[in-house]
Amino acid sequence: MSESFRRGLRAGVPFSLVGFLLAMSFGVLAVQAGFSALQAIVMSAVVHAGSAQFAAAAILGAGGGLVPSVLAGSLMNARFLAMGIAVAPSLRGGPGRRALQGQTVVDPSWALANQGDGSFDRHLLMGATVPQYVGWVTGTVAGAFLGDVAGDPDRFGLDVVFPVFFLSLLAAELRDPRSRGVALAGAMIALALVPFTPPGVPVLAAGTAALVGLAR
Template sequence: MAEQTATPPATAPATLGTADTKSDAAVVRDALGVGSAVGLSGFAFGVTSAGAGLSLLQTCALSLLVFTGASQFALVGALAAGGNPFTAAAGAFFLGTRNAFYGLRLSQLLALRRFARPFAAQWVIDETTAVALAQPDRRTARIGFTITGLTLYLLWNVTTLLGALGAEAIGDTDAWGLDAAGPAVFLALLAPMLKSTTERATAALAVLLGLGLLPVLPAGVPVLAAALAAPAVLFFRGFRGRSKTSKTSQRQEDAR
C-alpha cells in the first residue's frame, strides 16, 4: 500500500514540468522563422523609400537608426504624397510610441543588465515582443528576443539596401506599380494581428478616418487623425459596458 500511494506524487511533477518547458532549439526555430519572414519585407521599404525621393543614404539610415517598419512606411508614404516633413515625422513618431509600452513590459520580463538595455531597446518592436512574450520563462524569452531581433535587424537592413538599389536601377517605381508595395506589406503584417472584435473595429475606423480625410487634409495629417480611432472605440466600448451594467442593476431592482 505504501508503494502504491507514493507513485502518483512522483510522476505528477515530471508531467507538469515537461508541459511548462520549451527546448532552446524550438525557440530558436520560431525566432528565426519570424525574423526571416518579416526581415525580407525590408525590400519593399527600400523600393518605397527610393520611390518617394529619398536618397540611398537616407533610406538606409532610416532602417539602421529608426528600425520600426510601420513608422518607416508611414514616413516615406507621407513624403511621397507631398506631405510636410514635420507632419510626416509626427505621424511616424506617434506610430512608434507603442514600442515604449512594449519596452515597459519587456524590461520586467527580460531583466537585462544596464549596459545591455540601450542596445536591446533598438530591437523592441512588434515581432520581438511577440516572440519573447510567447515563451514560458525568462531564459527562453531572452533567447527568443535576441534571435528574432538579430535576424530581423540584419535582414531588414540588407533587403532595404537591395530594394533601394533596385528602385534606382529600374527608375520610375510608379510605372511598375511598386509604390503600392509598402502599404501591401504593411497590411499583410497587420491583418493576422487583428484577432479581437475591438482590434478589428479600431482598424476599420482608422481606415475610414484616413481615407475619408485624405481629400480634405494635407498629406500626413490623415495618419494622425486615424490615431483617434483607438480612443473612440475604447470610449464606445466603455459606454456600452456601463450601459449594460446599469440595465442589469435596474432589472435586479425591479425584481426585488
C-alpha cells in the same frame, strides 16, 4: 553564446527573409520619394521599423511636411511602449544595458520570446532580432542601389507587399468587436479628410480613433 540565443537566431531567419523583401521595397520607394540611398539606409539602420518608415516615406513622397511624417511614424511605433513595459522586468543590468537590450524589441522577436507567464526570454529575444536587423538593412541597401535597375516596383509586385502585410495584421485585430469599431471610425475619419487636408494629416487624425478606443 547561450543555447537560447542560438535558438533565437534560428527562429529569426525566416522573418529576416521576409524583412529583406519588405526592406528592398522600402529602399526603392524611399529613393523614389526623394531620399538619397544613404539617407534610406541610415533610416533603416537607426529606426528598424517597417511601418514607421513606410508611413514617413509615403507622406514625404506625397508632399507632406517633416512634422506630419515624424508624427505618423511615431504613432505607428507607439505599440512599442506597451511592449517595452511588458518585457522590461525580464531584462538585466543597469539602465544603459537594459536600454540597449530594449532596442532588440521587434514584433516577431517579442512574440517568440514571450514565455506565456508574463516573462520573456531575453536571450532568445536578442538572438531573433539579429538576423532580422541584418535582413532589413541589407534589403534597404539592395532596394536603394538597385532601384534604377529594378525600375518601377509595380513590375515585381513589391508595391503590394507592405499593404498586404498591414492587412494581415488588421485581420487578426478585427477579431475583437471593439477593434472593429475603432478601425471603422479611423477609416471614416481618414476618408473624410483626404480631399481637404495635406498628406499625413488623415493618417494622424485616424490614429486618434485608436487612442480613444484604448482609453475606453
